[in-house]
Structure formats: structure tokens, C-alpha cells
Amino acid sequence: MVLVMPRTWLAGLRSRLGGSASEDGLGILAFEAAAAMSRLVSLHRSLSDDEVRRLRADVLRAEGVARLTSTDQSFLLRLACGEILVDLDRAADTAARLGARCCGSGAPFLCDFDRAYANAKRGTGLARLDAAVGFSRGAGKRFKKMERHVAATAKLYAEMEALTELEASERRMEQWMQHSGPIPAQSSKRQQADEPSEKLKRELRLQRHKVRRLREGSLWSVAVHKMAKLMAKSVLAVLARVSLAFGAVVLGLPPPIAGGRAWALGHSSGPLHQSTMAPDAAIRHSAPIFRQNDTASTPSSLSIKPPATTVGGSGMELRYANVILSAETLLTALRPAVRDEDVRDGMMELSMRDELYKMLPVAIRVGVTAELRERLRGQQVDEEAATAAMDAVERVLRWLGPMAHDTLRWHDERGMERKQRFSMRPRAPMVQTLHFADRRKAEGAIVEVLVGLSCVCWYDDQRRRPADWDD
Template sequence: MPARTWLADLRSRLRVGPRKNDGLGILAFEAAANMSRLVSLHRTVSDVEVRRLRADVLRAEGVARLTSTDQSLLLRFACGELLADLDRAAGSVACLGARCCAGDAPLLRDFDRVYAEAKRGRLAQLDATVGFSRGATRRFKEMERHVVVAAKLYAEMDALSELEASERRMERWKQHSGPIPAQTTGTGKGSAADPGEKLMSKLREQRQKVRRVMEGSLWNVAASKAARLMAKSVLAVLARISLAFAAFVPGLPPWTVGRAWALGHSSGSGPLHRSATPAALQHSAPIFGQRDSASLLSASSIKPSVSTVGGSSMELRYANVILAAKTLLAALRPPAGDNEEAHEGMIDLSKRDALYKMLPVGIRKAMNAKLREIWKKAQPVDEVSAAASKDAVECLLRWLSPMAHDTVRWNDEQSMERAQRFSMQPRALMVQTLHFADRKKTDAAIVDVLIGLTCVCWYDDEQRRLESLDRDDDDEYQL
């Protein structure tokens, strides 16, 4: 159904008159989603999160083994992704600003040009004109409130749609089968309320609830007001990114360190201070050229090379393999009682089959080749070797599984499903996932996990077989 028709139908159902000419209307949800993106970015580049990124995320063992130990390179990846995300938010603001009337400020009518100028280094001049750093904390809190109400309105409208679908089904039933019989009470002394009346009562209550939530939501907020709120917030996030990364990523627009207070990032420990650039970073190549940094900033989404897991678009599949291997290893622990033993074995077999089926062809071939070498040696897997294999697998998964979890989380956040549409939490970054991981190194690590897991499974199967024989002997002796 076209948006205009759907909106007119919604107004008639809710008995709401035409909205003001400058109200957002159905665009409230798009605006709320963009506000949630800005709040999420704002939180991602907070003092606490940036310190965690530099101290923990980029120094994680998995990132060091599979991606790089070059902190300068990793910071460029992180900064590039944040700027690409901000570019998308700025594009949405520019589209909304273009809808505003001609009398509005150039900040809204021509925001794409304003944003490009900001990335070329005119942040300070824009702040003097627009004042985006003043009241930044208040604006982000206001957007948080708008997002929360929009999420509630979205849920209430979903509930209303379900009730209306039930009403339509009931009407169809009446047309074909006549009135629905009223439900009798447990005592048989009378009938309960007619199902149709009960449904209509719920419908009236739900429509009233939707109207109440709608009145205090972005639905009735002027488009120019929402656009101005987001436009200033985009510039504030850009300033914060510059403050956090400029010491390591040349080409970012300059921003005064002391203005971190104005952007609401004191977090109890003061603003981030731009320390002297380490010698290892002073001679590193900039991610953005000084010749035309603005055009490069707008194309700052970092694309993994073909030699990486992300470059082959296999990051999610690899992550699922790693997490499935972790689950299988946990399931191979000895069961608590005899009654669970057979059931546990069945679970293991199904999980092994599922894991083998999800393996990419290259990993499957490499694993089979290694297994053939082991079979040629014909060395039995005893308790000691099984324990050593299990320890080796656990050691590998200790640094592989965090990257796999972050990969799944990153993909979930990018998918923008309903659960994530209005999420305002700091987001996972590609640099902490398998996207930039070297594919050959990742393949080798996964094959080692699978080989060790196979050895543990062999020993586990043999133990189960021997225990089964012992039980059969005991049963025969008792007979």
C-alpha cells in the first residue's frame, strides 16, 4: 500500500485530523532510526569506549593474530567505519532538511554542502555560526527520549494492526458462518460478553493508546525542528571523532581539545587529551590524503581486501563454524548420570553432522588432508592425547570465539531488524570481527580447532563404546 494511502487510512482509523504541514508524520520512524544511529555513534566515541577500544579491543589476541598488530592501521579502520556510518546519518538529515520550507536556515536547506565543508576543516567556523557544541549533551538526551517514544509507538501500532487483523477475520467468519456463539460462564448461569464486543472494546482502547503515544512523539514534531536537532548532532559527532582519532588519523578536521567538555564527554575523568604522537605512528601513511581530504572522508567505508575473510564474504559463516565448534566441545564433557549418557551421545552426533555440513569447501579439504596423515600414522588416541587436544582447542577458542561473537553481533546490528532499529547502544566495529582477518591464517586456526576436536570426539566415542560393552557384560552376568 502506498505511504500516502496508508497514512490516510491510519488517520481515519484513529480519528486523527490532518497533521500540521511541517509535522513528520510517518517519517517519524525514519527520523527516530537516524537519531538512534547518532546516539549510538555518540556513545561509541565516548571517553570510556575509545579508551576500551585502544586498550582492549584493538589489542585482543585474536585481532593481533589474524588481523594486525599495527595499532595505527587498526585505528584507521575503526575511524573509517565510524565516519562511513556518520555519512549515512548525514545523508538522511540532508534529505529531511531538503523537505523543509525555503525560509529555513541554510544549515537545513543545504546540509550536504555544510557537512562536506565541515569535513574539509571548517568545524570551528561552523561552531561559531551554528553553535553545535553548545548544548550537545541536552540534544543527545532529547534524541534518546524521542527514540524511546518512537519505539513504543511502533510497538503499539503493531499491536493495533494485530487487533484489526483479528477484526477482519471475525467479519469474514460472520459473513460465511453467521454470528460467533457467546462463551458461557463456568457456572452455566449466563453468557459472557460477546466475543465481537470484547474485541471491539480492545480495539477502542488500543486506538486511544496509540493516539496518546503519538501526541508526544516525533509524529507531531516539526520536520525543521527534528532536522535541526540531528544536523547539529551530526556535526558534534564529527567533532568528537576528530578529537578521538586525529592524533592517529591524519586528514581529519581539526578540533580544539578543550571543547570535549562542551560535547558532553567528561565522564568523570575529564576530556581525552591528545598526547604526543608515538614515533611508530609519526611516519605512518595517512588514511586520508591532505590534497582533498573531504572527498576521501565521504568514501571512508573500509572495504576488506580479497585476502581477508570479509573480502570473500565468508565472515558470518566462519563465525558460525567457530561458535558451533565451541558448543560441541562443551557438549563433549562427561554426563552427570548414566541415564543421560545415551542421550548425550545422540546430541553429539547431530552437532557433529551439522558442524561438518557448514564447513566451507576449502576448510573441509584441508581438514580431511590432515586427518589422512593422522590415520597413516595409526597412533591410538589415549586419555593423555585427548586431554592435550582438548586443551589445545580450548586455547584456540579462547581468542577465536570473541571475534566470532563480535562478527555475529556486528551482522545483527547492520541488518537493522526490528529489535535493532531503535538500538542506541555502542556498536561493534568491523576491526574487532573477522572482516579484516587474514583468510589463510583464519583457515589454519579453524582447521587446527577441528582436528583437535576430532581427536577428542574419537576418544569420547571409544570411551562410550567400552562403557557400553561393560554394561552388556554386566547384564549378561546378572542373567
């Protein structure tokens, strides 16, 4: 994801703070570089031994993933690996663009990094690159250095935003002064107008000084070739770690580097697949993420694009996730009803039910109506039936709810807000969200939840109805 900022904001920064990248530093490209570095640090952390073990033992074996996506661990690992490669490709693109600016600096590795990276992915140059540029040596220190660069540049970005807001306030103040007409010099109105104006000017001076100081300590002032080299080596180190973690189940990855130097990233101790899966089983159930005729320019995203039969393939993942979370909220509000604890706000509950119904897609709404008609034909919902319905809803939401929460988190983590743009924590894997969930199975689970909630609401309405209504 390339860093995108408003054109007017960028133009203003260039005019006030010194243009684009130059021989002295990255300039405005510092923010794009910091976003790519944060992605690399995030990938590095997500590929630690602990995170890969958690992926295999918890994420891929979660009940929701097993029920809606797949129980084939090799298939799920390929999906997880494919998403990592997509993120790595984006960071590599940024490194290649920065490297292209270094063609005259005597660094052929940086000048031609896009081709070097493509060859390394195909397994024909990773070991040779390590021998030539030594990306596996000192990898841990490089990631620590990138963490510091990202933190400093994120701080600069925040202070630049604050500066932009102050300058906008100054322009509004000047416009107000112009339209208010001449004010007598000795009047109290003149003094009242001057006080906030002077205060704003002092704040602007201090803020501009702060921005200049932060520029000197951030990526803004670091030489392009230094950052291109740092990022290029880190990209290759992450690729080497991907090969170690997923090489047994994902065909097409480069072979591990002899000697194991590439794994000295601070947390790794060797391949994690050997103790949990027999090598012949891994090969038997494996399939390449990239087809034989794929070229280096083919986007990796094609290999993890959800089919049309999935929730993500139909573009409904966010809508379904919001329906599930609304059902969780309504369940919480309904719990006291079956336990005979009438402590709820009835109007609030009715509003929640109405909002939930309005957000239902047509297919789910039809399914709920048909299922309710069949289930409630010729029978009343008593307390025992309502309690059983609530228990059933809770059982489903125990495994369906986490997938909905992870779906929203996945989207939030890829948003353009500053706190996400420069976030360096491991991200939620797409495989644990609703993206790859079978659409029919997901809709069936949602219908089951909504039918159960409807039964509880029906009983609650009957219980709270005044006795004289039945006369």
C-alpha cells in the same frame, strides 16, 4: 541504514493516522528520524572517553585481532574510525533530507546541510559552522533530548504494530461472520459470535486512543525544522568528537576546534592518543582514510571495504562464525568424555557432529581431512593425546570464539528488527569481528580446532565401544 517498512503497512498508517510529514510534524518520517537519532546517540556513547580507551586498550589489542587482522594500532584505529564515519554519514543523510524540507523557513544552514557537512569533513568549515550555529554548546542536552525522542517513537512504533495486528484480527472476524451465514438472533451461537467481536472492538478503540496519545508525545508531532536542526547540530558535534579521538592517526579529518567547546559531551576530557602514542609515530604510520581525489559524494564505505583476502571480503564471515560457535558447543559437550564423566547424550552429540560437518565450507573440509590423515597416520589416540587435543582446542577458542560472537553481534545490531533499529547502546566495532581477518589464517585456526575436536571424538568413540566389538 534507512528505515524500511512494508508498503501496505505504511499505506494503512497514512490513511488512518494522517499521511506523511506536514507543517505540524514529521508524520511517518518520525521512524526514519528516530532510527538516525538512535545511531547518533550510539555514536556519541561509543566516542566517550571510557569507550575510546576500551577500544584502544582492549578491542584493538585483543589476541584474536592481533593473530588474524593486524598488530598495527594505527591501521586498526583507522578502520575503527572509518566505520564510525560511515554510520555518521548515514545519519547526516537523514538530517540533510529533513533539512531540505526547511528551505522555505529561513534556515539556509538546514537547506544546504549536505554541502555544509561535506565541507566540514574536508576540514574547511567545521570551526566556522560552530561559530555560526554553536553546535558544540549544549551538545550533551541535545543528545539527552534525542534519547527521549527515540524512546517515545519506539514505543509508538510498537503500539502501531499492535494496532495493525488487531485490525487484521477484526478483518478476519468479519470474513468469518460473512462466510458463516445468517445466525438466528436469539441463538446461543449468535451470542458466542458477538462476545469476541465486541471484545475486539473495545480493544481496537483503546489501542487507537493509545496510538493517538503516543503520536502527540513522539517525533510524529514534532516540527520538521526543529528535528532537522537538532540532528544537524548533533551530527557536527559527533564529527568534532571523531576529530579529537582519531585526529592523530587518521589524516583527512577536520582539525580540532579552538577552545575545546566541542568536547563538552558529558564524558570527554581531551585527546586520548597523546599518552599512549608518540605524535611522530602516529604520523609516520598514518595514512588517509580518504584519498586526495575523493569527492564529498564518494561513500566512506569504500575505505573500510575488506579486501578479497579477508574473511569479510570473501563473504564468509557469518558462515565461519557459525562454524566456530558450533565447535564451542561441541567442545562443551565433549568435556566430560576426557574427564571420564559419561553424562552426555550420545545421540545428541552425534547429531551435533553431523550438523557441524555439514556446515563446513569445502576448503575447511579438505584441510581438516588432510591434517587428520597426517596426524593420525600409524598412531592411536589415547587418553593423554585426547586431553592434549582438547587443551589445544580450548586455547584457540579462547581468542577465536570472541571474534565469532562479535561477528554475529555486529550483524544482529544492524538488523531491521525494532529492538535493534532504535537501539542506542554502543555497537560492536567491525574491527573486532572476522570481517578484516586474514582468510588463510582464520581457516588455519578453524582447521586446528576441528582437527583437535576430531581427535577427542575419536578417542571418545573408542572408549565407549563395547569390548566385544574388537573380537
